Amino acid sequence: MEHFIVSARKYRPTTFKSVVGQQAITNTLENAIENNHLAQALLFTGPRGVGKTTCARILAKRINQKETQDPNEDFAFNIFELDAASNNSVDDIRSLTDQVRIPPQTGNYKVYIIDEVHMLSQAAFNAFLKTLEEPPKHAIFILATTEKHKIIPTILSRCQIFDFKRITVTDIKNHLAEIAQTEGINAEDDALHIIAQKADGALRDALSIFDRVVSFSGKNLTRQAVTENLNVLDYTTYFETTEFLLNNDIPGALMLFDEILAKGFDGHHFISGLASHFRDLLVCKHQSTIALLEVGEQIKVNYFEQTQKATSEFLLKGIEIANECDLKYKTSKNQRLLVELSLMQLASITAVDEKKKPQRFIQPPQPKVTEKNFENATKAEATSSPKPYPNTSEALNANSETAVAEKEPSNDASPQPEQKQKSIPERNAERISALSLKSIQQKRQLQEELKKREVKTEKLPEDPFSEIDLQVAWKEYARLLEKKGEHIIASHLDMVLPTCKHNTIQVSYPNETIKVELERSQQYLLNFLSKKLNNHSLSLTIDVNENHQKNYVYTPREKFEKLREKYPIMDTLKKTFDLDV
DSSP states (O other), X not given: OOOOOOHHHHTXXXXXXXXXXXXXXXXXXXXXXXXXXXXXXXXXXXXXXXXXXXXXXXXXXXXXXXHHOOTTOOOGGGEEEEETTTOOSHHHHHHHHHHHTSOOSSSSOEEEEEETGGGSOHHHHHHHHHHHHSOOTTEEEEEEESOGGGXXXXXXXXXXXXXOOOOOHHHHHHHHHHHHHHHTOXXXXXXXXXXXHHHTTOXXXXXXXXXXXXXXXXXXXXXXXXXXXHTOOOHHHHHHHHHHHHTTOHHHHHHHHHHHHHTXXXXXXXXXXXXXXXXXXXXXXSGGGGGGOOOOHHHHHHHHHHHTTSOHHHHHHHHHHHHHHHHHXXXXXXXXXXXXXXXXXXXXXXXOOGGGSOOOOOOOOOOOOOHHHHHHHHHHHHHTOOOOOSSHHHHHHHHHHHHHHHHSOOSOOSOOOOOOOXXXXXXXXXXXXXXXXXXXXXXXXHHHHHHHHOOOOOOOOBOOOOHXXXXXXHXXXXXXXXXXXXXXXXXXXXXXXXXXXXXXXXXXXXXXXXXXXXXXXXXXXXXXXXXXXXXXXXXXXXXXXXXXOOOOOOSHHHHHHHHHHHOTHHHHHHHHTTXXX
C-alpha cells in the first residue's frame, strides 16, 4: 500500500512562480536575489497557511543556487530551521549565535529560518539583538511569525519586513482545480468555491479540507458532498428563505428554519449567513460592486435572478434586522424565538397595509356668500358696463357656458392658485348690471334665490345638568388620564371637586403651578365634559387660593389621620394593638 502524503506537503511550492497569491512578495525577493540586493535579516509576517515558511525555504535554496546553477542541489546543510515555540530560551539563542560564526562548506550563505519567532522570551530577544544587527557576511536570518505585534521594536527595526496577505477565494479555487485535475478528480466549480470560502484565505487549510472531502466523496466531488461533509448551509437554503420572506410567507420561513435546526445547524450560523446573503444580493444591484461577489458562475446567475425581485430598501432593512439578531443571539435566553421573531420581521417588510393610505380629513373652508358681499360684487360689475342679458334664464345659460370655459386648463405653464367653483346665482350676481329696470328685477330675483340657498349653521345642544353629573364626568376624565399615564394631571383633578354656575365650571387650587398645568390641557377637558354632559357652552375658571383646604392625602400618616377624623375608633384600635403607622 502506497504511503499517503497530504496535499499540503505533496504540492508545496518549490519555486517562487508556483507560490499562490503572493506575487508581489515573490517578485521582490526574485529581483533582490538577481540584483544582489538582499537584506541579511528578513521578517515574514501574515496569517497562517499563506506561504511564509514555504517562501523562506525557497529563498534559502535560491540564494545558493545562483552560483552553482544546479537544479538538483538543495543545499540542505546550509539551511537551519529553528522552532521558536519550543526553543525559546537564552541558551538556544546562544547556541545559534555560536553556529553563525562558522562559514558554510558549500555555497555562499548559511540561512537560519526561525519560525514562530514571537514565542521567544524577552531575554532571548535581547541575546539575539547584536547578532541580528551585525551578522557575518555568510549568514542570512529569516524570521517568520503570525503575530508581529508581539515582537519587540528593536528586533523589527533590524529586519526588512514582508507582509503576506490572505489568499483570495479565486486563487485558492483555481489552485484546487489544478490539483483535482492532476489527481483525476471530477470536481464541480461550486464545490471548490465552497472549500475556498471555508478556508478563509489560508491555502493550507483549503488543501486539508480538500483531502477530507475527497476521502468522503471519492473521485466525484459535488457541491452537495462538500456541504454535507463541512456542515455548512448551502446557497439554496438562503435562496429559499429569501423567497419566503419576499412573498411574506411567515409559516414557510419558520418551517424551513425548523428543518435547518433539525439537521443540526446552529441558529447563529444561519442568521449570520442570511445577513451575508442579503449583502451579496445588494452587491449585485450595482455594476461597479459585482466584483465583490465571490461565488461560482452558476450561483452568480441565481443571485442575479433573485436580486431583481428584492428592492434595495428590503435588503438594507434585512441586513439591519439580521445583524441586530446576530448581536443579541449569545445573550438571549430563548435563541430560537429570537431568530423566529427576526424572520417574522423580515417577512413583514414588504407587506402593504391598505388601511394606511393617506386620507384627507380636513376640507378647506368655503367662503360664505352674504348680502354685503353680493352688493359689493354688483357695484364692481356695474363699473365694467357688461352687456345686459334680456332675462334671467338667458343669463343662467350664458354663465353656464362661462363656467365650462373656466374649467378648461389654460396654456400658461405657470401654476395658478386654486379658485373656488362658484354657483350659478353667484356668478350671475357678479355679471348683472344695475343700470336698467330689468336688471334691478333680475337682481332681486337672484337675492331671493341666494337666501334660499344660504346654509344655516346648526345650533349645538346645551342640555341642563346637575353638579353631581359634572363631578362624575370630572372623575371619569381623571381615570381616563391615569390609563394614558398622565398621573400628574389626574392627581390635580382629584384634589378638588368642581362647582358650576351658569355653564361656567369653577375650581380653586392652592398654587399657581397647578393652575398653569391645567390651563394647558383645559381644552381637552372641556371637549370631554361637553360631549359627556351634551352641553357645548361650557367654560372653565381656575382660581388660586393659598388657604385652600387640603382634601387629599399622600403619606401613610396623612391617610391614618384622615381615617381617624372619619372613624375615631381607629385611635382606639391603634392603642389596643400597639400599632405603628
